[in-house]
């Protein structure tokens with residue numbers, strides 16, 4: 147698989163903008179797109195709120211395998227917009243019946259690829275959440291589906307458009323940090339302690355658990371899994387590296403001219419949470435509680451580390467990426483904005499404040515959605531288009547691949563193959579549970 151550079155030509159249409167007047171283009175009433183949401187959980191409803199607020203969506207369909215969040219979202223939509231979307235538990239039925247023009251996908255990661263590909267094939271534009279997929283092969287298939295058509299895809303990497311990320315990136319590129327030879331990305335914190343297994347239990351009334359598990363292995367239902375907890379179950383996601391690491395690895399790929407690392411190594415484990423438990427009666431999570439990944443690029447080394455224990459005030463920043471340069475250290479953060487610490491401690495730090503469109507959850511989904519709409523109307527590539535987000539998603543997935551394999555991998559990023567290691571290459575995909583069929587590119 148070879149990915150081109152074409153998207154870099156037309157991106158960043160809204161980068162840095164914190165307010166975009168409506169309607170987006172020209173005079174007259176803005177077009178309202180028939181919009182549908184798959185996955186009515188926390189983040190899906192965050193995105194849908196921005197879609198409704200932008201004034202260019204008529205919500206025609208909602209889909210969730212669990213009746214409760216589906217109905218809560220339907221009530222909110224009706225209250226906010228008066229729209230009365232049709233409700234579904236199977237996205238395939240929704241695509242066929244309501245023929246949406248825009249589909250938002252905010253399901254757990256194992257359920258990104260198929261809905262995205264099917265929505266594109268049905269002719270819809272897609273806003274899909276990060277990381278693009280659970281395995282690298284799925285993401286390749288999503289990209290192939292996008293490239294085969296003319297629909298616009300935006301991926302939920304809102305840090306690509308957040309004002310302090312844009313200004314921080316300008317600072318990094320200005321030369322004020324000097325020559326950068328190393329980047330360290332991290333998420334740390336949490337109380338820690340051994341994880342107690344929870345009893346597996348009856349599937350809640352109104353939840354289609356078989357469909358929730360879908361193409362992934364079907365585990366016994368446990369309340370640790372859903373909502374939200376699936377992030378730390380490796381059948382459905384890729385732990386903290388997949389969930390958080392993708393945002394910071396995306397910042398690194400945004401900053402560098404290099405397109406991919408030449409090797410990746412990751413190690414970690416569950417020294418504090420303890421061994422994973424998955425019996426017929428009880429379960430713990432199984433993702434690592436601490437992990438290090440090393441990405442070797444031509445001109446710099448990037449590392450990732452997360453730790454879910456020993457959270458305290460001893461470290462100045464607890465999330466983000468340090469860029470180490472010959473003129474000082476630059477920290478790209480989240481709620482703490484960005485800060486440059488000049489070399490030698492004699493000069494004062496330089497700081498950029500964060501500016502979120504959603505202060506509660508600390509995101510810039512509003513700008514990301516508007517950039518998506520501009521992409522649809524002008525047929526330009528949005529900032530977090532599928533090619534960009536695919537390459538950023540491959541990095542955490544490669545880190546997890548190395549973690550599972552227990553050795554480093556050499557990466558041919560042009561062909562998207564691991565060099566000289568058939569066992570490792572086999573992990574770029576996985577078998578789907580019957581009757582689902584893996585979407586090879």
Ligand SMILES: NC(=O)c1ccc[n+]([C@@H]2O[C@H](COP(=O)([O-])OP(=O)(O)OC[C@H]3O[C@@H](n4cnc5c(N)ncnc54)[C@H](O)[C@@H]3O)[C@@H](O)[C@H]2O)c1
Nearest residue numbers: 185187188189209210211212252253275276302358373374
């Ligand atoms: N960009 C960001 O900063 C950001 C932040 C949070 C979450 N996310 C992403 O959003 C996605 C959802 O995360 P969340 O925290 O809202 O999870 P969640 O568990 O709260 O919600 C997921 C919903 O999807 C439903 N679902 C599962 N399988 C489905 C299927 N086949 N069809 C329809 N619905 C299905 C679940 O029942 C649940 O209601 C994830 O990909 C996550 O990585 C992104």
